[in-house]
Amino acid sequence: MQRAAAPSRVYYADNAPPPPEPPVRGRLWRVLGGLSVVLSVALVAGSLTAYGFWRRLDGQIDREHVEGRLGENRPPKLNSSLNILLMGSDSRAGENARYGEEAGQRSDTTILLHISPGGESAIGISFPRDSMVQMPPCKRKNGTTVPAQFGMINAAFSNGGPACTWRTIESLTKIHIDHYVEVDFAGFKRVVDALGGVEICVPRRIDDPKAELHLRAGRQVVHGDQALGYVRTRYVLGDGSDLDRIKRQQAFMASVVKKATDKGMLTDPGRTYDFLSAATKSIKADDRLTLSVMQKLAGSLRGMSAGKVRFVTVPVQAYPQDKNRVQFDQALAEPLFKAVREDNKLPDPAPATPVPAQNAVQPVPPEQVRVGVFNASGETGLAQRTADQLGERGYRVVKVGSSKKKYSRTMILYGAGAERQAARLAIAVPGHPPRPWRSARPGYVYLVIGNDGARLRGLKAAVPKLAGEIRADRDICART
Template sequence: MQRAVAPSPVYYADAPSPPEPPARGRLWRVLGWVSIGLSVLLVAGSLTAYGLWRRLDGQIDRENVDDKLGANRPAKLNNSMNILLMGSDSRAGENARYGTEAGQRSDTTILLHISPGGEHAIGVSFPRDSMVSIPSCKRANGTSTPAQFGMINAAFSTAGPACTWKTIEALTKIHIDHYVEVDFAGFKRVVDALGGVEICVPRRIDDPKAELHLRAGRQIVHGDQALGYVRTRYVLGDGSDLDRIKRQQTFMASVVKKATDRGMLTDPGRTFSFLSAATKSIKADDRFTLSVMQKLAGGLQGMSAGKVRFVTVPVEPYPQDRNRVQFNQAQAEPLFAAIREDNAPPEGAPAPVPAQQNGTGVQPVPPAQVRLAVYNASGADGLGQRTADQLADRGFQVVRVATRKGRPFARTQILYGRGAERQAARTAIAVPGHTPRPWSGARPGYVYLVIGKEGAALRTLPAAVPKVAGEIRADQDVCGRA
């Protein structure tokens, strides 16, 4: 982001001159995740070659789960995307080296919520030791399991990912759109294709049984070391599943940062190798199609690591067994409700936006696609920079901030160049009360906010998904995370 106070610009028709072209930013920014298959699918939205898309898409193992979810599902209340991410502990095939335990369980269960417009994302971890009610589920052979009360990961072992999907929907009343599953071998392939992931270890670790050998401090881990780091329960932390989840979340945060790294995404060879490894490593529902992935990826352009956070469902000890936990409903329900009712992007605008709201009658783009110059023509010192900072915090690309000397303007204006109607519409939502208008002297694709004496009050944001104790944000330093 480029912010610089320039000399007084020359004005034309009470409007600022176009700013200098901004420094070239990241070509793509994409959300990443520890199931990592998902981060790959999102990165894939940056590829323009349809043939490559088709080739990658054909490598994904898909399953039809429609008839296993039942009819009594939560209603979809918004335009967000909710994806259930599961790490399987299957010992079949390539995973046989990790033991002979029969069956498979969801070693990791996370609900990834992406807000409408791709503005924010939150990953909600469900502890595997949580005691919950599991509904009756249909198995692959057509038989049904009885409803039961048990550990949440038992849903996966009794009737596969569709049963975990059905259980999470019943517990949270959140409508889930898709699922993505990855096993141990797939996890390692994707970490290696990513070039390793940065972690931070408080002390030296030597655990031959877990094949885990780490020096103290900041380091990059690959393959087996990465898998051992996210799975171990006893050589790191206090041995609890909750402590392991915290470690997994710090790893996920590092994946987000790596997946949005400019060097990664501007190297076509690295990107394709990464995508190819990931698509070979995941399983998903058959509705998670190529078009859905492309739409999801397009909506996430511009999301930065700072807009991604990870939380754990609030829990409390289970009275009948202190080695188990149960949801703390008083704290968990507000979190679930906020996700269910996340109806709007940060500016609180419906889509499409009526003409009387933005002055153009066109559908606005996400803030990250708006190249915005802010000019202070109000006579109030510092107002331009303060407004620019607020807009940048909401995701706008502020490419220039400047102050007009001389007689202040009476009114605030939103002006735009050729091809920037939708960008101006988004600006008018963020700064309401000012009808955008085209300006022939504007640089094509740019929007200009000229702040007059009446100011530029930003729209009040809707209540966000509440903060949860111990949450991790993806832009935090790996050695500074709790």
């Protein structure tokens, strides 16, 4: 007789059942039209789908090939979420010369925008520019290499441009980044003006000639130069720290998202086009952020509301060698990064579990359930991560594998004598009523994960709440 596995251990039996291939009716997925642009100040989805419209917008984006400069040992792509690195450049070239002379350019703002599978929610993670981090070696456009070094995180941009910042963030978080978007000062102003201005709230009257910033106290709408001065000023608002400025920038971006997702704007084709045209003229992106990718992104984001978008800052602590610098608080930062890496949450909520009848099958304890977990969704690593979660709950995972066929719906199947075991698994993975399968091995249960996922009861893949986080639907004058 086999011994029950320890709660966190996963077994792989040599005689475990093969991936099941039962006849299942597939489901056709409708491709939703829409549009979206993601940049350092906005995330928006609309309903215009004309190909010519997309082509005009696509042709306005300045693109750069960076793939060959991201290194070979990149984090794997674990799910269908989308991670976009948003960078605000402090370049003084061209239209930006009026903001003073400064050699080179740095990432004035660095945000990792994470969009959950299916566009269910989004979170922007800010990386303080004063963070002291280990940066990997980076290749420049001219082929030369900048050696690995320890320093402020925003130096990565000056070392090797967006590709170096991209590689640095991946090395620090182990999160696979899909694309990058960069915007400079002039581009930022164009986008804000195209929105018709953005609402802010300041605690007192502000007069800062250096930042060209003059604001009255309270709620108000800012445009162009005033908006730029508001997000950049460091000493006339707050305590002068970069962390305090980040909170102000996040509040501003939350207001932008709220404005950009406003129904009045999205139902006005003229306003929508003006905004998107200004945005695409203002950004630089990687060459893999193609027209088809943007259209696919638009479809997944259709219906995104401000309440589903939030902004957080990577948890940091004082850097002992310099009071003006900070370092990541790994004990708090790693759970944040892990949640983003393993976000398998899908757009459709799990159906409510029906109340069992009086003669319902009585489930056995988890340690008596021998289960094979098979990936039929095509999403890399989903079966293993689900198996690990089941193992942590005491289930005896005897096999992890992939199904040759792909299915739209997740199934719980069981062999002869395993009805009670299947009933227990259905409690852990609600919304998928168990059913017998004649070809199943007696005593075994099969979890076949389809496109609708396998969300375990009580386990939420959502990024944990952090102190000071800002939701995009908040009152702009509310304290954070």
